[in-house]
Amino acid sequence: MIEITTHQNYYIAKIKFAEANMEQSDLFKQEIINELDSGHTHILISFENVNYIDSSFLGALVTSLKHAMAMGGDIAVYGLNENISQLFELIRMNKVFKVFKDLPGSYQAGWIA
Amino acid sequence: MSIKKTFHFNNKSAEIFPLMNEIVSYIKDYVPALSNIERLIPYQHVLVELLTNAVKHAGADSSLFSIEITEKEVTIIKTDNGNSFYLNKCGSFPLHVSFEGQQVEIRKDALYCLYGIIHSAHSLVFKVVEYPLYFKEEVTSLYEHYGLLILIKSSNHVSYRIDPETGLNHFIVTIII
Numbered sequence: 447m448i449e450i451t452t453h454q455n456y457y458i459a460k461i462k463f464a465e466a467n468m469e470q471s472d473l474f475k476q477e478i479i480n481e482l483d484s485g486h487t488h489i490l491i492s493f494e495n496v497n498y499i500d501s502s503f504l505g506a507l508v509t510s511l512k513h514a515m516a517m518g519g520d521i522a523v524y525g526l527n528e529n530i531s532q533l534f535e536l537i538r539m540n541k542v543f544k545v546f547k548d549l550p551g552s553y554q555a556g557w558i559a
Numbered sequence: 560m561s562i563k564k565t566f567h568f569n570n571k572s573a574e575i576f577p578l579m580n581e582i583v584s585y586i587k588d589y590v591p592a593l594s595n596i597e598r599l600i601p602y603q604h605v606l607v608e609l610l611t612n613a614v615k616h617a618g619a620d621s622s623l624f625s626i627e628i629t630e631k632e633v634t635i636i637k638t639d640n641g642n643s644f645y646l647n648k649c650g651s652f653p654l655h656v657s658f659e660g661q662q663v664e665i666r667k668d669a670l671y672c673l674y675g676i677i678h679s680a681h682s683l684v685f686k687v688v689e690y691p692l693y694f695k696e697e698v699t700s701l702y703e704h705y706g707l708l709i710l711i712k713s714s715n716h717v718s719y720r721i722d723p724e725t726g727l728n729h730f731i732v733t734i735i736i
Binding site: 467533 | 572573576597600603611615670689692696704705712
């Protein structure tokens with residue numbers, strides 16, 4: 447469901463499906479939480495493969511972010527298409543998640559672009 | 560001009576995106592102003608959320624999606640015979656007449672408060688009030704349910720009505736073209 451790679455001092459979780467919806471949200475959330483619990487506390491989620499996202503998946507993202515923050519970590523997002531980017535802006539998820547157009551250089555008390 | 564078409568949905572999650580694409584394509588064919596793909600995005604969001612709502616919350620085997628197009632607006636109506644809308648502070652529809660005219664809080668967190676303005680025992684209109692997010696720590700208080708919020712923010716008017724005769728539920732979303 448997600449492919450984990452490392453980049454500088456954080457982890458990239460690349461979503462491997464095109465429609466991020468209620469069918470994937472529970473398993474996705476569990477996989478991200480497992481990564482966080484294994485010590486990968488700073489995760490950049492890549493949406494490069496994703497065409498659409500729904501409210502269920504957004505809920506899973508927020509749950510994951512809360513879990514990360516409780517551990518002193520953080521979750522950012524990357525590679526949003528126009529459809530998903532508009533949705534993030536519309537409901538102000540761009541104020542909740544740091545949104546990157548390019549891979550950030552590193553994480554040092556905040557994401558460094 | 561007024562055109563109407565009804566689409567049947569089997570309330571299966573695998574059909575959400577195919578049906579969304581079919582309905583968006585229908586709307587696009589009749590509204591030249593929506594030939595720009597970016598202008599179709601709100602319609603996609605509204606349809607995905609209504610279809611998802613049908614799968615998750617309706618408690619029905621199927622639902623109908625009626626699309627009404629005029630020169631000024633597109634109205635999307637989701638109809639089913641499942642569970643009526645539930646308000647924590649008032650219970651299920653139909654509501655007691657004493658609630659008529661009240662603005663009832665549905666959900667509140669650090670970013671939003673969703674309200675229902677009760678028009679009658681059988682209908683309400685949804686409304687949202689936004690708050691600034693001052694501190695990242697406030698994220699911990701956020702709700703994790705965004706369907707209704709996306710419907711309200713992607714459109715110009717969202718309401719719910721239960722037909723007193725048939726008991727059918729209608730979610731009605733209007734987008735001005």
